[in-house]
Amino acid sequence: MRSEQRLEPYKVITCGGTGEVEEKKSRFIAQTAAAATEEEALAFIEARKKQFWDARHNCYAYVLGENAQTVRFSDDGEPAGTAGRPILEVILNSGIRNLVVVVTRYFGGVLLGTGGLVRAYTKAAQAGLAASDVRTMQYGYEIDLITDYNGIGKIQYLLGQRGISAEAAYAEQVSVKIRVPYEDKDVIVHEVTQVTAGRAQITVSEACYFLA
Numbered sequence: 091m092r093s094e095q096r097l098e099p100y101k102v103i104t105c106g107g108t109g110e111v112e113e114k115k116s117r118f119i120a121q122t123a124a125a126a127t128e129e130e131a132l133a134f135i136e137a138r139k140k141q142f143w144d145a146r147h148n149c150y151a152y153v154l155g156e157n158a159q160t161v162r163f164s165d166d167g168e169p170a171g172t173a174g175r176p177i178l179e180v181i182l183n184s185g186i187r188n189l190v191v192v193v194t195r196y197f198g199g200v201l202l203g204t205g206g207l208v209r210a211y212t213k214a215a216q217a218g219l220a221a222s223d224v225r226t227m228q229y230g231y232e233i234d235l236i237t238d239y240n241g242i243g244k245i246q247y248l249l250g251q252r253g254i255s256a257e258a259a260y261a262e263q264v265s266v267k268i269r270v271p272y273e274d275k276d277v278i279v280h281e282v283t284q285v286t287a288g289r290a291q292i293t294v295s296e297a298c299y300f301l302a
Contacts, residue, residue: 108221111213145194149173150166155187156187172208177215236290242264
């Protein structure tokens with residue numbers, strides 16, 4: 091049985107982004123990517139290190155799992171707590187999970203101090219996330235409906251009233267796939283049964299996360 095905490099929605103990125111800030115001639119380039127596993131996160135980090143092989147630092151953080159079960163970060167030679175930790179805080183505060191962020195620094199010749207570094211890495215990570223495509227993962231059910239052509243109009247009207255999008259395939263009968271939030275499943279099943287006078291075939295999946 092999943093705990094209530096695991097039923098909460100969380101955010102993911104569907105397309106990574108790049109953001110850049112400059113502080114006293116130092117360039118901070120943030121790149122983001124989705125990562126479902128540590129192997130994927132580490133591969134992205136290594137690729138960025140190869141891409142920016144001539145940079146002074148490639149600092150990073152990643153958060154994996156809907157409840158942030160796996161958290162890692164690195165200052166990559168910057169003073170302790172000035173780079174990896176600020177990047178991590180940006181990720182955690184954003185609510186985005188299964189995410190890796192690498193911030194590359196090209197040194198501009200001017201020391202920024204501890205506070206300056208924290209601000210720069212924070213702003214760069216925020217810029218990277220702002221350039222990413224962020225979506226919400228909703229916990230709920232996939233429901234497959236099979237109905238005749240008399241029932242499809244009633245089902246589409248019901249779904250439209252509730253703001254539920256549907257994927258439909260038309261053959262001898264109509265197959266409809268919908269995704270509904272966890273708490274709405276019983277009501278939707280009941281209403282579909284009512285409007286089709288029990289003639290629709292309804293198959294409900296196991297509870298899962300899906301893109302809202």
